[in-house]
Amino acid sequence: MKQYFKVDEWNIIEEGLHPEDNRIYESVMSLGNGHMGIRGNFEESYSGNSLQGTYIAGVYYPDKTKVGWWKVGYPEYYAKVINATNFIGIDLYINGEKVDLAKTKVKDFKRILNMKHGYLLRTFTIIDSKNRETKIEVKRFLSIADKEIAAISYSVTPIGHDAKVTFIPYLDGYVSNEDSNYNEKFWVEIDKWVEKYKGYLTVKTKKLNFYVSTAMKYSVIQDDKTEVDVETIEKKKYVGNKITLIAKKDKTTTLYKYISVTTNRDYPTDKIKDKALEKVENAYNKGFEKLFHEHSKAWDKLWEESDIVIEGDTKAQQGIRFNIFQLNQTYLGDDPRLNIGPKGFTGEKYGGSTYWDTEAFCFNFYLSTRGEQVAKNLLLYRYKHLEKAKENAKKLGMKGALYPMVTMTGEECHNEWEITFEEIHRNAAISYAIFNYVRYTGDKNYLADYGFEVLVETSRYWADRVTYNPRKDKYMILGVTGPNEYENNVNNNWYTNTMASWNLEYTLKVKELLETEYPEKYNKLVNKLNLTEEELNKWKDIINKMYYPYVESLDVFEQQDGYMDKELKVVEDIPKDELPLNQNWSWDRILRSCFIKQADVIQGLYFLSDRFDIETKKRNFDFYEPRTVHESSLSPCVHSVIASEIGYKDKAYELYLRTARLDLDNINKDTDDGLHITSMAGTWMAIVEGFGGMKVKNNTLSFKPFIPDNWNKYSFKILFRGHLLKITVTKKEVIIKQEKGQNFNIRVYDENYLLPKDGKVIVKLNK
């Protein structure tokens, strides 16, 4: 495997410039603060291979759908994360020669992402046409202490010569998306203004009227002051300054650029310009070091809550930190209108911000590290989209609610029939997150206030979507795509049928609970929802008569009808040069093969873990995992958790590394497009739920840890109902320390232990 980065516990280090892989490095080196993000682009001009990317959370564009062959029900528009005003830009000229690392001679290039304190550092030396060397050091961060602020320090040190240096710091709104369907530009200029050392630009999206103001202010600090000449530049959607000065031999000249970004998502439209100017002024007055100090302190706190420490395996340590770092850069849970985009702020690919990834893969991480309110915000996000989900079901001729596959505002924006119309299992994931939340937090009020409505409407969808088969007296679900997208339009996907039935069951269970514990609210809900006895009976009938494909000879669940008619090869039979399949095989060949993209039956065993014994899990894992190519980033994590549970420690570790280092090692050969943010939460699960064996049972936490052979020790932290626990696993012991909270009972290896306030429980490690 190609090694892209130096292995280091806290840093992601590129040594030497890699023009051919630059997009991969740019993706990995992305910075974000939940409000905005930028790819690891260079400040100065770069004419080489690069994907310019500046993204602002919640600002999107309804790009006209591109489709070869239109089908009824397709959305007209595809909500797209859009590339916004480039605010990092600082063009650089040394002695009149433009610095462009694709052309300029460069040595000692390093690009370092510091995860501990969330900044990007570049150091390199350029050699001009007269062989004179100049050192450059660039550091930037997007503040997580003040999320509308970014700052850059750009230092130039001519070695052994005086140099005429020209900086052009600018704001450039003349940007586009590479994935624009019809080469449309999404932004129009509204307002701009520039003077010496200062400027701003306001642009708005052509549709939907998102207004974004970006302001900059900068200073130039020299060890040895020289005469400075400053000109202003104005172009279409562009403002800049041109600063020319003499940088003295061996002295450092630094340009500090402060940026603020405000949008009419947060302020009235007519105020965003003033707000941006006010904020950039404040930032400027604070200065780079103070801003950075506030920012790094905030990171310290985040790490304190969410870090996972691994001893004895730096690759694994770097992997998990990178995953946690990117998750915290993407979503911090403080804005309930936002969600966790599959690429976060690291690329354009995939539109929308919300997939079933949120409920199925990201939810637990935020629930256990960011707390109940953040998790509740994620649930409320879907609750607020319930009406849209009902419209979506109606559009497809169905009752109840069908949540969209991909969305920004609740409306479906994906347009492949086999996904958009058929990958309906997503509906159960929305319900599952409610169950999951209540199981973890005990917050039954949520069910009465919000959850039950979602459960009823998703149940209604399922009850309308099943086909009763009188010849077999069974309910079937025809024409679906399961989690394994390497099957399309299959009948009776075991996972979908299982989760649909579970969705109905849980709705009925919640109904009983509300009837008993919240009778008044319940009666109101019955009226509001028009819930009838007949409907409830229909649901019971479906639960009782749901059909589940099953392979008798092997005693495993059958992924879908007809799976066993396939040629039952294993992944090892595939020639290496044909992997990944999705880049080498035509779609029909993938579909009719037995090869599986991601957990499907296994996903069901993971979600409904309590229903299946270890032997069942083993049999199904043994049958399906060897046929799984893991070409979805969401695949290895779930397999790793189950592998841990069934005692396949080596497999669990192998799959952990695959999920943890997916982007660092560019395993699926698509990191150039951006990072796989949502699967990063799966990496966290692989450790906490897999290696740590953490589950919620009977209103408390239960652990069954093991430690991978080559690790000396690992630890993670968990927030649970007001308790903050630190779980440390060594070669010999499991130590569970209560850092916050009162006495309570926990379970380790199925034994009860009292965990005292400020105390710990130490249990011998099960081998």
Added chain:
Amino acid sequence: MKQYFKVDEWNIIEEGLHPEDNRIYESVMSLGNGHMGIRGNFEESYSGNSLQGTYIAGVYYPDKTKVGWWKVGYPEYYAKVINATNFIGIDLYINGEKVDLAKTKVKDFKRILNMKHGYLLRTFTIIDSKNRETKIEVKRFLSIADKEIAAISYSVTPIGHDAKVTFIPYLDGYVSNEDSNYNEKFWVEIDKWVEKYKGYLTVKTKKLNFYVSTAMKYSVIQDDKTEVDVETIEKKKYVGNKITLIAKKDKTTTLYKYISVTTNRDYPTDKIKDKALEKVENAYNKGFEKLFHEHSKAWDKLWEESDIVIEGDTKAQQGIRFNIFQLNQTYLGDDPRLNIGPKGFTGEKYGGSTYWDTEAFCFNFYLSTRGEQVAKNLLLYRYKHLEKAKENAKKLGMKGALYPMVTMTGEECHNEWEITFEEIHRNAAISYAIFNYVRYTGDKNYLADYGFEVLVETSRYWADRVTYNPRKDKYMILGVTGPNEYENNVNNNWYTNTMASWNLEYTLKVKELLETEYPEKYNKLVNKLNLTEEELNKWKDIINKMYYPYVESLDVFEQQDGYMDKELKVVEDIPKDELPLNQNWSWDRILRSCFIKQADVIQGLYFLSDRFDIETKKRNFDFYEPRTVHESSLSPCVHSVIASEIGYKDKAYELYLRTARLDLDNINKDTDDGLHITSMAGTWMAIVEGFGGMKVKNNTLSFKPFIPDNWNKYSFKILFRGHLLKITVTKKEVIIKQEKGQNFNIRVYDENYLLPKDGKVIVKLNK
């Protein structure tokens, strides 16, 4: 049902202008001569709803594929029939007022397509702003006697006033396709020149270098000569003349415009301009009447060979004539590089020129009315594409040859995975046409010279495409789309499995024949093809162990695995306002429903008719036809043939009318896009093979005619191995007359009859 046209035996008549449905009228009023075609557009400017269309056979453009989500194996380009230089244009001004029927007051408007002699006539009276009336009569044709020539007579008669009349005859290459994927213009100007009364324009396609020269020459004839002023006009890709004259009160002024169109498909590129000028000069010298006379004589001959006469049912008569007329306008079989495009020269929709429609639906019409050489040309077309078909199979990871779903040059140009990659039954249709041709003509040489290679390579594809299922000891074909495109990615489509096995069987049968009758050629072929005993044995094994889905309880073939798990409704259960389904239901709903787009099992019963007895056909028809929505234009014809065979006369007649008048009555609500050319040959089949019960058995023709209740008489003609027969069916008798050919034996109602030279056989009609 809305009636668009007056019912008439030989004419298609629009009375009064229908701006809202103009595109439908334009489609139906299309003219073509196998070399080029034009929609029923107006000569003068029209600012209303119109699809401008001028098409030249074999001239196409590789438009960059548009696809929402790319899949490995998709073609980069989609070969598109392109809109070429508009040569009919004649702008008209009366007393300085521009004639534009979307704005000008008009009365007594008629647009008449004369099918007998292949011309379009428009007559109308315009009323100017001073309430003065002027009569207009426009007649045009594309010569089938000289296929590069078109001519228009455009007559103006002011009623009760002298009028200043301005004609602007022009050639306009500044045209585009509405369906251009990225709004690209396909043509660039190469050369043009204009003088008084004459001009030409040469354009070429941006890619592939198709050069097209169009020349015009015209004359103006007046009852009463007036002073004529002529100016020339040149614009980008445009040449014209502006002729101003006084048209005297109640006198007719006629502009005769002669056009020639030449391409570098037929002449060296540097000669096409001269050729166009030479041809237009000749046409001009002959004059309109003489040109028209030659043209109409050629039509007389075509009708003599291919007309079907129906007495007592003008609607049915008009329908079949319209179908035969359009088929003869589209393809005359004289150019082996051409094929039968699904929209002919009547619209843009659908790229490519060749679908399985040719082999499955069009072949018999051309074989029986145009003769063996034309049919052989159609086979050779595919033979010449064999290498491309092998490349196509390879691209999808398969051995042998997979013919493309849609093509222009043998390369696949369609891009929906469920069609492109999975609708593989088309491969068997290519083989079936060979079988069909040899059965009809007895030309076994074709097998030795060309056919066997195609049969072997298609067989190789099938042998690689099947999946052996060791648990059932059966061969299966997984992940296909059958002829019924309202199912996608199904397993074991009965039709596909049946035809694949048939393909292998026929190949083995031909192998035996060649071995015996053409030993020398056979040995060469074995070497060329690298044919091994092992391979042949594998084919035999597949034939023996092919799996065919079957419904035991109903004793019918099961369309595919799992069809019986669907909710088994019938078409009558669908609310009328939800039809056609493809315009009202989302795709998933269509897929999981039991509703069928077009003949699937029934198509197999039709092709392999000899293998199935009447009872089997009846049971399957009874089960499937009520579930068939016939939303493919190719559906009713095949159903009609089988309905005839099983004695469902009313059903056969109902389905006949549906296929015959599909476009005249705009039944599928898409005639505005163009006509359904290929299904028109199915209409012919519905009469000849359905009502006439014609089959080829044991090297001769066999008939089992009946007559629909409301018909008094019908007749059709058949070319068969040097015989020209006229079959007439009355209420009482079947009369088979030999118009050309020697004595031979035919079969009527399973009895043998000797049909003497110049004689006839008369048999009592079976009731």
